[in-house]
Amino acid sequence: MLKALFHILIFPGLSFLFVFGFFAEYVDRKLYARLQNRIGPPWFQPLADFIKLISKQEIIPEEADNNVFKLMPLLALAASSVAILYIPISGERSVFSFNGDVIVVLYLLTIPTFAYFLGGWYSRSVYSMIGAVRSLTQLFAYEVPLFLCILASAMLADTWSLSGIAAFYNQHIGYWFCNIIGFVVALICLLGKLEKVPFDIPEAETEIVAGSFTEYNGRLLAFIRMSFNVEMVVGASLLAAVFLPFGLNLAPAGVLICYLIQVLIIIVAISFLRTLFARLRLDQMINFCWKYLAPLAFLQVLFNLTLKVVLPR
Amino acid sequence: MGIISKIINWSRLKSPWVLHFNTGACNACDIEIIAALTPRYDLERFGVVLKATPRHADVLLCSGPVTKQIESRLLRIYEQMSEPKFVVAVGTCACSGGVFNGCYNVAGGINSVIPVSAYIPGCPASPKAIIDGVVKLLQSLEAKPKSKRPGGKK
Numbered sequence: 001m002l003k004a005l006f007h008i009l010i011f012p013g014l015s016f017l018f019v020f021g022f023f024a025e026y027v028d029r030k031l032y033a034r035l036q037n038r039i040g041p042p043w044f045q046p047l048a049d050f051i052k053l054i055s056k057q058e059i060i061p062e063e064a065d066n067n068v069f070k071l072m073p074l075l076a077l078a079a080s081s082v083a084i085l086y087i088p089i090s091g092e093r094s095v096f097s098f099n100g101d102v103i104v105v106l107y108l109l110t111i112p113t114f115a116y117f118l119g120g121w122y123s124r125s126v127y128s129m130i131g132a133v134r135s136l137t138q139l140f141a142y143e144v145p146l147f148l149c150i151l152a153s154a155m156l157a158d159t160w161s162l163s164g165i166a167a168f169y170n171q172h173i174g175y176w177f178c179n180i181i182g183f184v185v186a187l188i189c190l191l192g193k194l195e196k197v198p199f200d201i202p203e204a205e206t207e208i209v210a211g212s213f214t215e216y217n218g219r220l221l222a223f224i225r226m227s228f229n230v231e232m233v234v235g236a237s238l239l240a241a242v243f244l245p246f247g248l249n250l251a252p253a254g255v256l257i258c259y260l261i262q263v264l265i266i267i268v269a270i271s272f273l274r275t276l277f278a279r280l281r282l283d284q285m286i287n288f289c290w291k292y293l294a295p296l297a298f299l300q301v302l303f304n305l306t307l308k309v310v311l312p313r
Numbered sequence: 314m315g316i317i318s319k320i321i322n323w324s325r326l327k328s329p330w331v332l333h334f335n336t337g338a339c340n341a342c343d344i345e346i347i348a349a350l351t352p353r354y355d356l357e358r359f360g361v362v363l364k365a366t367p368r369h370a371d372v373l374l375c376s377g378p379v380t381k382q383i384e385s386r387l388l389r390i391y392e393q394m395s396e397p398k399f400v401v402a403v404g405t406c407a408c409s410g411g412v413f414n415g416c417y418n419v420a421g422g423i424n425s426v427i428p429v430s431a432y433i434p435g436c437p438a439s440p441k442a443i444i445d446g447v448v449k450l451l452q453s454l455e456a457k458p459k460s461k462r463p464g465g466k467k
C-alpha cells in the first residue's frame with residue numbers, strides 16, 4: 001500500500017513527472033531560443049509560469065459548461081501521468097507491468113487529446129470550437145502511424161508488455177536497427193500529439209487565437225500546460241522504452257541516468273524539428289500523414305513480420 | 314508578507330505575459346511593439362511571452378488613441394483578463410490622445426477608458442523605451458508591498 005502510494009505520488013509518479021516536466025519544458029524552450037539566436041528564458045521560467053497561473057483569478061465563461069470545463073484539464077493531467085507507471089524507466093520492469101500494457105499506454109495518451117477537444121468544445125467560444133475540431137481531426141491523422149510503429153516493434157519482440165519489449169531489444173541490440181523507420185515515423189507523430197510546431201494546427205495562434213484553450217485561464221490553464229509537459233515526458237519515455245532500449249542491465253542508478261539521457265535526446269530532437277519547420281495547413285498535415293507516414297508504418301509492420309519468420313530467435 | 318505571497322509575487326514578476334491591442338494607432342507604435350518582441354531584443358529572457366488571448370495575458374499593451382468605435386471593445390478585452398492585470402500605454406497617443414486629441418472620433422488616451430499602470434511616451438515609442446517601461450512597471454510591483462521606500466515616491 002505504502003509502496004504503491006510512493007510510486008504514484010513520488011517516483012515515478014506525480015512529483016518526478018512535475019519536476020521532469022518543468023525541466024523538459026525548459027530544455028525545449030531554451031534550445032528553441034538558442035537555435036533562433038536568442039538567449040532564452042532562465043531555468044526557473046516554467047516554474048514561475050506555473051505558480052503565476054495558479055495564483056491568478058479564475059474566470060469561467062458564462063456560456064461554458066461549468067463542470068466539463070473544469071474537469072477536462074484535470075482529466076488530461078491525470079491520464080497522462082498515469083501512463084508513466086507502465087513504462088520501464090528504472091529497471092527491467094515498470095511499476096505495474098502486465099502483458100498488454102502497450103495498448104493501455106497508447107490509449108492513456110489519447111485521452112488528453114479528447115479532454116482538450118471536450119474542454120474546447122464546451123467553452124462555447126468559436127475559436128476554441130474550431131481548435132477542438134482541429135485537434136480531433138489531427139488525431140485521426142497521426143494516431144494510426146504511431147500505433148502501427150509501436151505495435152510493429154512489439155510484434156518483433158513477441159510481447160505486448162512494454163517492459164518485455166524493452167528487455168527483448170536490450171538483449172538483442174542488433175534488432176534495434178530494424179525499427180529505425182518506425183522510430184522516425186513515431187517521432188514525427190509525437191510532434192502531432194504534442195501539438196508542436198509543424199503540427200500545431202489546433203492552437204495556431206496567428207489564426208485561431210489559442211485553439212481549444214482560448215477561454216482557459218488561471219489554474220485550469222496551468223493544469224493544461226502541465227499536462228502538455230507531462231505528455232511530452234511520457235511520450236518521449238514511451239519512444240525511449242520501445243525504440244532506444246539501451247543500458248537496461250546496468251545498476252538501477254545507471255538505468256535511470258540512461259533513461260534520462262534517452263528522453264532528453266528525444267526532447268532535443270523535438271525542439272530541433274520544431275525550429276526547422278513552419279506550421280502546415282490541416283489538409284497538408286493529413287495528406288502527409290496518410291500519404292507518407294502511414295505507408296511507412298505499414299512497411300515497418302511488414303518488415304518486422306518477415307523478420308520474425310526469417311530470423312532465428 | 315508571508316512566504317507564500319512572496320513566492321507568488323516573485324512568479325508574477327518573472328512571467329509577465331503580454332497581449333498587444335491596437336486601440337486606433339497609426340500602426341507605427343504597433344510595429345515598434347512587434348520589434349521589441351523579435352529575437353533582436355529577446356524579451357523571453359524576462360519571461361515575457363506574447364499571448365493571443367486576453368484570458369492568458371497579464372499585461373495589456375495598448376497603442377494609439379482610443380477611438381469611439383473601439384472604446385467598448387477595449388473595455389471588454391480589459392474585463393476578459395483575469396486579475397491581477399496591468400495596462401501599459403505605449404506611445405504618446407495612448408498616453409494622452411496625442412495629436413488626435415479632440416478629434417470628433419477620438420475618446421482620448423487609454424486612461425479615459427481603463428486604469429493605466431505605466432505610460433511610455435514617444436512617437437513612436439522605441440523598443441528600448443517599451444522594454445524600459447515594462448521593466449519599470451515590474452520594479453514598481455516589487456516595491457509595492459513595502460509601505461515606505463526611502464527616497465522613492467509613494
Ligand code: SF4
Nearest residue numbers: 339341404405406436
Ligand atoms: S504615438 Fe505617434 S506613432 Fe504612436 S500611434 Fe500615435 S501618432 Fe502613431
